[in-house]
Amino acid sequence: MTALQKKEHNPVAHMTPEDIESLGKELDAVRAEIIESRGAKDAAYIRRTIDVQRKLELGSRAVLLFSKYKPAFALGTAGLTVSKILENMEIGHNVMHGQWDWMRDPKIHSTTWEWDNASPADLWKHSHNELHHTYTNVLGRDNDLGYGIMRVDEDQPWVPFYLGQPVWNFINACFFEYGIAAYDLELGKYMKGRKDKAVFKRDLGKVGQKVRNQMTRDYVIHPLLAAPTGSWGRTLLANYLSNLGRNLWTHSVIMCGHFPEGVETFTKTSIEGESRGEWYLRQMIGSANISGSKAMHIATGNLSYQIEHHLFPDLPSNRYAEISVKVRDICERYGLQYTSGPLPKQVASAWMKVIRLSLPNHIAAKVKFPSRRKPVAPTALPSRRVDTGEVAA
Amino acid sequence: MAHLLSDGPRQDATGRTPGAGWRSRAFKLLKATTTPLLPEDYVDLFDPLRTSTVLRARVVDIVAETQDAATVVLRPGRTWRGHVPGQYIRIGVDVDGVRMWRAYSVTSGPREDGCIAITIKAITGGAVSTHLVESLKVGQIVQMEQADGAFVLPEVLPSKILLLTGGSGITPVMGILRHAVEDLDDVILLHSAPRPEDVIFAEELRELGANDRITLVERHTDEHGLLDTDELEALVPDWRERETWACGPAGMLEMLEGHWEQAGHAHRLHTERFRPALAEPGEGGTVYFTKTDREIECDGARPILDIGEEAGVLMPSGCRMGICYGCVLPMREGSVRDLRTGEVTSATPGDGILIQTCISAAAGRCDLVL
Numbered sequence: 001m002t003a004l005q006k007k008e009h010n011p012v013a014h015m016t017p018e019d020i021e022s023l024g025k026e027l028d029a030v031r032a033e034i035i036e037s038r039g040a041k042d043a044a045y046i047r048r049t050i051d052v053q054r055k056l057e058l059g060s061r062a063v064l065l066f067s068k069y070k071p072a073f074a075l076g077t078a079g080l081t082v083s084k085i086l087e088n089m090e091i092g093h094n095v096m097h098g099q100w101d102w103m104r105d106p107k108i109h110s111t112t113w114e115w116d117n118a119s120p121a122d123l124w125k126h127s128h129n130e131l132h133h134t135y136t137n138v139l140g141r142d143n144d145l146g147y148g149i150m151r152v153d154e155d156q157p158w159v160p161f162y163l164g165q166p167v168w169n170f171i172n173a174c175f176f177e178y179g180i181a182a183y184d185l186e187l188g189k190y191m192k193g194r195k196d197k198a199v200f201k202r203d204l205g206k207v208g209q210k211v212r213n214q215m216t217r218d219y220v221i222h223p224l225l226a227a228p229t230g231s232w233g234r235t236l237l238a239n240y241l242s243n244l245g246r247n248l249w250t251h252s253v254i255m256c257g258h259f260p261e262g263v264e265t266f267t268k269t270s271i272e273g274e275s276r277g278e279w280y281l282r283q284m285i286g287s288a289n290i291s292g293s294k295a296m297h298i299a300t301g302n303l304s305y306q307i308e309h310h311l312f313p314d315l316p317s318n319r320y321a322e323i324s325v326k327v328r329d330i331c332e333r334y335g336l337q338y339t340s341g342p343l344p345k346q347v348a349s350a351w352m353k354v355i356r357l358s359l360p361n362h363i364a365a366k367v368k369f370p371s372r373r374k375p376v377a378p379t380a381l382p383s384r385r386v387d388t389g390e391v392a393a
Numbered sequence: 394m395a396h397l398l399s400d401g402p403r404q405d406a407t408g409r410t411p412g413a414g415w416r417s418r419a420f421k422l423l424k425a426t427t428t429p430l431l432p433e434d435y436v437d438l439f440d441p442l443r444t445s446t447v448l449r450a451r452v453v454d455i456v457a458e459t460q461d462a463a464t465v466v467l468r469p470g471r472t473w474r475g476h477v478p479g480q481y482i483r484i485g486v487d488v489d490g491v492r493m494w495r496a497y498s499v500t501s502g503p504r505e506d507g508c509i510a511i512t513i514k515a516i517t518g519g520a521v522s523t524h525l526v527e528s529l530k531v532g533q534i535v536q537m538e539q540a541d542g543a544f545v546l547p548e549v550l551p552s553k554i555l556l557l558t559g560g561s562g563i564t565p566v567m568g569i570l571r572h573a574v575e576d577l578d579d580v581i582l583l584h585s586a587p588r589p590e591d592v593i594f595a596e597e598l599r600e601l602g603a604n605d606r607i608t609l610v611e612r613h614t615d616e617h618g619l620l621d622t623d624e625l626e627a628l629v630p631d632w633r634e635r636e637t638w639a640c641g642p643a644g645m646l647e648m649l650e651g652h653w654e655q656a657g658h659a660h661r662l663h664t665e666r667f668r669p670a671l672a673e674p675g676e677g678g679t680v681y682f683t684k685t686d687r688e689i690e691c692d693g694a695r696p697i698l699d700i701g702e703e704a705g706v707l708m709p710s711g712c713r714m715g716i717c718y719g720c721v722l723p724m725r726e727g728s729v730r731d732l733r734t735g736e737v738t739s740a741t742p743g744d745g746i747l748i749q750t751c752i753s754a755a756a757g758r759c760d761l762v763l
Binding site: 031032041044054102103105109125129221279 | 399422425426427428429430434435438447485487489490491493711712714715717718719721733734746747
């Protein structure tokens with residue numbers, strides 16, 4: 001992939017500034033409609049989700065007290081893994097985006113929420129909500145593109161370090177929450193001396209405390225509680241496996257959001273003076289969805305609707321499904337690519353890219369990669385053709 | 394979650410009381426078991442009234458008073474500290490999913506079961522009161538705050554008292570009467586309501602009057618019009634000698650305050666306002682930062698964040714486009730307009746509605762906590 005502005009076939013070249021403005025207006029209308037209809041049903045949804053997650057967690061931890069028996073071990077581990085996934089994805093991520101702030105419930109609010117993750121809420125909100133969501137897929141501004149340890153774009157110069165990136169990526173997946181914490185700490189920036197030492201120390205203290213609390217809970221207290229039944233070892237293992245499972249799952253889902261083939265990246269200069277319509281356009285073609293069942297959508301925290309999430313990061317996640325119907329329609333009418341696919345396909349596509357870009361461009365070009373898409377030829381807007389009788393250059 | 398609330402009063406064990414050190418350590422251990430949540434977040438799942446940092450109440454009974462007023466009996470959670478008759482509590486209910494708070498006087502007399510009652514009159518166009526009167530169900534949980542307010546009788550009871558009420562203004566006075574009527578010698582209650590059937594607690598009040606516990610003067614404004622100073626002089630000629638408590642519509646209170654002031658008796662008049670006169674949200678206004686004691690003038694077309702920064706106020710900020718919530722500040726009072734939708738959000742004093750300063754313009758005066 002190459003930054004959109006340098007591409008041979010620019011997939012948005014067929015759009016005039018007027019088209020982009022009207023695209024923005026249509027999306028604003030979608031947003032207004034959802035805000036207008038937000039209400040008791042949505043509030044009940046998030047409350048029910050929180051209720052289910054906490055009961056599942058309590059139940060699983062209770063079952064694990066008897067985890068020396070194999071069925072209890074299996075059941076407790078599975079339950080705790082699902083609970084941790086729900087807690088991070090559908091609840092934590094979305095609450096911290098302010099999706100439920102409109103309820104004015106201080107217990108379910110972006111300013112008070114803390115999640116079961118190594119990265120403290122305030123650090124994560126800064127690097128994710130502010131930096132990533134504002135500068136989505138802008139090379140050099142959005143560090144989510146490769147997390148600073150991977151090459152994810154042909155435009156990035158290759159160095160031998162990148163040969164190992166499939167390995168880094170796998171290690172990162174296993175320890176994802178710690179990777180995120182290091183990322184939110186801006187560890188790389190600090191090591192290059194570009195981050196204030198006092199700020200870094202303060203943040204490091206916060207992360208350290210958070211990690212200590214989590215470790216004590218999962219690897220000391222709960223195993224100790226299970227000791228009387230002789231289940232301490234199994235409980236410890238179960239907690240480790242549920243953290244690992246959650247890490248692998250969240251990493252996979254998040255890789256699918258911006259890495260798969262067909263997703264566009266942008267140059268730094270392209271966002272100067274960006275209009276609202278252009279901002280929407282960038283979010284749209286810079287994200288990719290995952291298709292699947294309702295349960296799958298909930299398990300991804302509705303980040304399977306990554307395109308919708310990036311257009312409207314603060315709208316309630318339970319509404320993304322209905323928004324997606326409208327966004328897909330808009331994409332079709334404006335001749336834009338709406339990247340989506342089932343989870344295995346999207347994960348494979350993202351991994352293929354990680355592997356391909358670990359090689360220098362000229363070598364990668366000689367290797368046949370299965371999921372690489374042909375560049376989509378730009379299509380003209382039907383409306384433009386009617387209006388002007390010609391296709392924009 | 395709720396880590397901001399974690400240093401609540403529960404943790405004030407200082408070791409002075411026997412066993413407190415042990416309890417404090419046990420609580421620490423329990424907290425370590427549930428981190429990043431608090432143990433109470435799990436208690437909430439099963440018994441929301443037992444939580445020790447958030448006060449809530451369960452609705453145990455609803456009794457219709459008039460066509461548009463109802464008394465709601467509440468069982469407060471275990472941290473309820475009780476009230477003094479005449480005080481109000483703030484009740485938080487979710488209307489269309491949005492938590493809304495309103496103040497209501499406690500109207501119950503002493504009750505053995507530890508419950509309290511509030512009486513609510515549905516107001517035309519009032520989202521909360523209408524919701525409470527029409528949709529509240531027995532068994533439902535509502536949020537509440539500790540009792541507050543200085544509209545109470547002094548410890549040494551005055552010998553002559555005048556109670557001046559209009560409409561639902563009778564509610565705090567009813568709370569006072571139910572507690573203290575036996576101890577009061579000379580009470581005049583002058584109450585206005587549109588029609589006889591609109592008088593809340595009519596039966597009870599008329600009975601108190603018939604038994605000479607109080608002197609009840611009932612006025613019906615549909616027939617007699619609004620109370621004025623001449624009528625007041627005629628109905629209660631000795632008003633100057635009476636310690637007076639008044640509660641009712643803003644217009645009535647202003648009239649009374651003027652009258653008492655003129656006579657040099659302002660110190661003998663105690664008034665209670667439930668709904669402060671909210672200024673009609675306008676185009677821009679003064680934004681006051683409460684902690685830094687700074688005031689800036691804002692127009693109605695630009696974000697408070699931009700204008701504040703230009704004026705040199707150090708404000709939290711983030712994406713500056715309404716998506717990251719890095720700029721939210723609590724609004725204690727006043728109104729702001731969402732620049733994207735035009736929607737106006739208003740806070741009554743004491744509220745802490747969180748607003749995004751990067752997409753909000755002032756719509757009249759507002760107080761922000763910064």
